[in-house]
Structures are given as structure tokens and as C-alpha cells.
Amino acid sequence: MRKISDFRYSKDGSTYPTQPKPIMPDLTPTLTRSEIRNAGDAGTERTFRPNYLSFAGTYQCNLACPHCCVPIEWPDRLDIPTAIRFLEQASAAGIDMLGFTGGEPFVYPEFVIAVTRRAAELGFRFDKLMSNGVWHRDPEHLVEVFTELKQAGFTGKLGLSVDKFHGIRIDKLVEFCRAARSVFRRDTIIALNYASRSPHLGLEPIRKLARELDAVIEWSELLNRFLLVSDDFTMTLNWNHLAEVERAEHLGGGHEWDGTWFKEDYCEGPGQALIVNPKGEVKPCCGFASDLDQLTIGNIHTDSVETIIRNGREHPYVGQVFRDGLTKIKNDILAANPNALPGATSNHCYFCWYILTRGLAAGQKGGGGKVGDWIAERPKLLELGVRTKT
Numbered sequence: 001m002r003k004i005s006d007f008r009y010s011k012d013g014s015t016y017p018t019q020p021k022p023i024m025p026d027l028t029p030t031l032t033r034s035e036i037r038n039a040g041d042a043g044t045e046r047t048f049r050p051n052y053l054s055f056a057g058t059y060q061c062n063l064a065c066p067h068c069c070v071p072i073e074w075p076d077r078l079d080i081p082t083a084i085r086f087l088e089q090a091s092a093a094g095i096d097m098l099g100f101t102g103g104e105p106f107v108y109p110e111f112v113i114a115v116t117r118r119a120a121e122l123g124f125r126f127d128k129l130m131s132n133g134v135w136h137r138d139p140e141h142l143v144e145v146f147t148e149l150k151q152a153g154f155t156g157k158l159g160l161s162v163d164k165f166h167g168i169r170i171d172k173l174v175e176f177c178r179a180a181r182s183v184f185r186r187d188t189i190i191a192l193n194y195a196s197r198s199p200h201l202g203l204e205p206i207r208k209l210a211r212e213l214d215a216v217i218e219w220s221e222l223l224n225r226f227l228l229v230s231d232d233f234t235m236t237l238n239w240n241h242l243a244e245v246e247r248a249e250h251l252g253g254g255h256e257w258d259g260t261w262f263k264e265d266y267c268e269g270p271g272q273a274l275i276v277n278p279k280g281e282v283k284p285c286c287g288f289a290s291d292l293d294q295l296t297i298g299n300i301h302t303d304s305v306e307t308i309i310r311n312g313r314e315h316p317y318v319g320q321v322f323r324d325g326l327t328k329i330k331n332d333i334l335a336a337n338p339n340a341l342p343g344a345t346s347n348h349c350y351f352c353w354y355i356l357t358r359g360l361a362a363g364q365k366g367g368g369g370k371v372g373d374w375i376a377e378r379p380k381l382l383e384l385g386v387r388t389k390t
């Protein structure tokens, strides 16, 4: 999971290239964050104006997925009083939606529960709490943690990452889904995320999960995405654009340069957010380039919400992304040097990550990823396969 896309990948897919069997789900269509923002902010001046807050209380995770861009080896944890102080400031600034990501948020459950409790008191709406769904000891452990979360006031969804990188322990995922359904008593309590090269690829682990849950996977024309549906569950499937960055860089292939330029969206979907990492650093989005130091716009230990929003607007790169768009940045790079890029890519966040790590964006030092020199101290990432999955 993570950054997540929700957690922590790239943009949601908005189209599907073939004509799968349509169904009409008994489900009130929910708007994506991007749709909500575009609808609500039509006609307003383009600028950085976050309306979403997300905390990653810990980087740590019980998995080590090959495409993960989280430094899961880092021990930093956000302390609860500091996070709650920032939450209260965000509420006073008019931010009213909260999500959780990580690492695996449930390896630090006391953080999630304490922040949820205060957010519920402040009237926050809850977005997704992203999880890999396989962190628990047994079903009793799940029921215990979910019950505490429900009692704290959590009304959002549990975002479950199921793809070839995460979806190994189908038995554990089934336990997770059934325990969540029984504690929260909502058929829509779980939303699924999968990372692949295109929306119609990479569904095999979700199909396995569906079989175990006596569910079917169908395409919804209404929601423009797949759904997993059974008597007990209605889960939306959210696609995340997979890219070979960070620990996946060495997988190679250069598939991201697919010859098509991304559609400009001013990063409204994964952006317009205050994403707080376990060091307290604040990022303006949950796109996977946001782990780079170049996208840090403040720190909750030292900066107020007001200062951080102002920093975002004045940041030479972040301010431009939300004001003028990535397309302008791309055009400026190519105007200065037509050969600066290997090709065109439809993946916004990959483009962003590429130009930031290579120092191609005006006013930004390069570095980050495995190809560059880290701007800040950065321990060596674990190599693939060293860490065993649990």
C-alpha cells in the first residue's frame, strides 16, 4: 500500500480500453477526490489550496513490496500530541478530510486510534486508511483493533492493497475482509487498490480473493471501474499506475516512456493535500515522487498549517505544479533542451519523479532514487527478497 495511494502510487485510471460486461451496482456512486475538488472549486483561481490531510504515523511495514517507494527501514514515528496539534490547526484552517497511510498504519495502531478519536470530535470526514491487510496475528487480533477504531469514530474505508506485490496471503486477506465487515457492519467498508501497468492488468490476486469471498468481479460503467460484489461486500477497485522507481528502479525496462504525454490535471487528485510523513515532513500530494526531499514544504514540528500552505504556494516547483501545471514544466524543459527527456510518458508522477531526481526542473537540485545522490541522509534500501513476507 501507501502513498497512497492512496496511498502512494500514481493517478487513478479514468478509462478502460475494452468493453467488459456492465453491471448496475446497488451503490451510490462516490466521487473521487479529484472529482470532488474539480466540482467544488470550478472557477476558482488555480493555486495550492489543500483540503485533505493524511498522516503516515510510521514508515515501518511487515512487507517489502518490490515497487514500494516508502523507506520502510526507517524507525521514525510521529508522536501523537504533535500530530493532534497539527490536526487541530488543519481543522481551524478549514481542512475537513482525513486519511491514513504508511508504511503499514496498523503496526502503530495507537497512533491511528488516538488521531481518529480527535478527528471525529473535530468533525472530520474520513477517507481511506490504507493497509496491506496481512499484519494481524489472527482474526481475534483484527476484531480487537477494528473495534477500537470503530469506537474512536472512524467512518471511512479500509483501503486494501491487493496485487501481485501484496496479494500473496489470500487467507489473511479473507480474514481481514470478514473481520472488517463484521465489526463495521458496512458492505462498503473495504476498497481495493491494485498497482499495474494498465487498469485491465494485474487483477489475478483480486480474482483469487473474490473466489474465496464468494464474490464476482464486474466492470461498472457507472463508476468507471471494476467492483467486487457479493452478498456481504461491495468493494470498488482503484487502479494505481505502476512505475519503476526507488527500489523498483533496477527492474529496468523503461516502460513508463510510453510515447503519450500525460493529461494535465494540475495534480488535483493526489495533490491539494497535506501529507505528513513519520518525520513530520509535509508534502503537497501522495504521488510517489512526494517522498523526494524536493517536494517537502514544511514540518509539523516547527511550522504551522498556515506557514506550510504559504510555503507550498511559494515553492518554485510545487507552486508551479498547482498554478501552471506539469505541462508547462515539461514544455519549459523541452524548450531549453529538446533532448532532455527520453520520450513522452502518460504517467504524471513518473515524469515528476524523473525530472526531480535528474535535476531538470528549474530551481530544483537533483538527487533521490537510486540514480542520484540523496540530498538528505538516506540509508541504503533493502534489496529485493532480503525481507521475508509475513
Ligand code: SF4
Binding pocket: 001, 002, 061, 062, 063, 064, 065, 067, 068, 069, 070, 072, 102, 103, 104, 131, 132, 161, 166
Ligand atoms: S512494503 Fe508494500 S505494503 Fe508495505 S508500505 Fe510498501 S507498498 Fe505498502
Ligand code: SF4
Binding pocket: 267, 270, 271, 284, 285, 286, 287, 288, 289, 290, 321, 326, 348, 349, 352, 353
Ligand atoms: S506533484 Fe508530482 S508526485 Fe505529486 S501528484 Fe503531482 S505529479 Fe505526482
